[in-house]
Amino acid sequence: MKNTVTTFKKQKEENSKISMLTAYDYSMAKLIDQAGINGILVGDSLGNVILGYEDTIPVTMEDMIHHGRAVARGAKDALVVIDMPFMSYQTSVYDAVKNAGRLMKEGLGDAVKLEGGREVCEQIKAIISAGIPVMAHLGLTPQSINAFGGFKIQGRDEQRAKQILEDALLVEEAGAFALVLECVPEKLAKLITQKVSIPTIGIGAGKYCDGQILVYQDMLGMFSDFTPKFVKKYANIGEIMQDAFRTYHKEINEGKFPMEENTYKIDDEVIEKLY
Structure with a gap:
């Protein structure tokens, strides 16, 4: 049965954990889909693991559309979420809606994902008003890596933890159907998961989130440039x-x-x- 934003919501209500993985091509999407994974993220992480960039900043709309279309053709049951790349939504509400529409129309996605909290709530509302589901993303947001000064855990001090919690409630209010929490302390992720009615998808956020996501190259030992602490290697396919x-x-x-x-x-x- 096809996974949708409605089935994700139902899984949270029934305390049934949500599984997600990244994919960037037809063959891998098909394998992931056939394994019963609930959702596939066409992540801008393709900048690192597919295109060889140091970060996600150079990834373009054309990159996301190209890979999104390939994944969508391979995923019959998984919910396909496509990342909105850097500067495709930050510039204006108009740009956000237009580019989200391209990811759905040309990229064949089921939903889009964007990074940020209160500063992108207007974009979230406008995209949803256009009939496009939005997954939010808080904590370590890779597109803001230069502002963070590197890949660092977010929300360890009171001020930042409070801000992430408030942002979670704000993106929920704006209409996001789910929320990725990346590299935040487990207890903070647990609190956020309890406070919001939408599913939380953790990556380096502990076991209390409503679901989990990993980059498939990381969990299969296929990407050796850098392996985060939160990754569990389920096989060493790279070797x-x-x-x-x-x-x-x-x-x-x-x-x-x-x-x-x-x-x-x-x-x-x-x-x-x-x-």
Whole structure:
């Protein structure tokens, strides 16, 4: 059954945990979808793990549309949420609605996600008024990495914890259907989860959130540039892939690939006529 914003809300009400993973292409989206994962985020994290940038800042609307469309074709049941990239919604309410519409119309998403609290509530309201579901994102918001001075835990002191809690209530009031909490202390995430009626999706926010999300390259050991503390590696697919690549390289050099079973035949009479 297709996951929707309504089923996400119902899962929170029934205390049924929500599972989410990132995906950026058709093949991976199809595998994730077939595994029964509730939601797929086409994250601007593709800037790091797919495009090789140091952060998400250079990611464009065209990048998100391109990858979103591929994921949507592979996900039949999972809710597909597409990130709004840096400066696609901060500039104005008009830009926010226009770009959110492009992610739905051209990117084929089911919903969009944007970062920020009180400063983007007007954008959230306007996007929702246009009939587009919005997932909010608080805590460590990667698009604000330069303002934060690096990848740092958010909400450890009273002032910042209070601000994140207030922002959670504000984005809920603005109409967000769910809220990602990234890199905030577990007890703060628990309090926020209790205070809001919308599902919270944690990434580095502890076990009390209504759901969890990870970057699939992290949880499969496929991205080695940096591994956050909150990541659990469920398999070391990266190592398996490297072993396969080395074996492939070795067999080519040794003449072991391709073999007869990997080739196509033609009648000798046809070849003789070509000489």
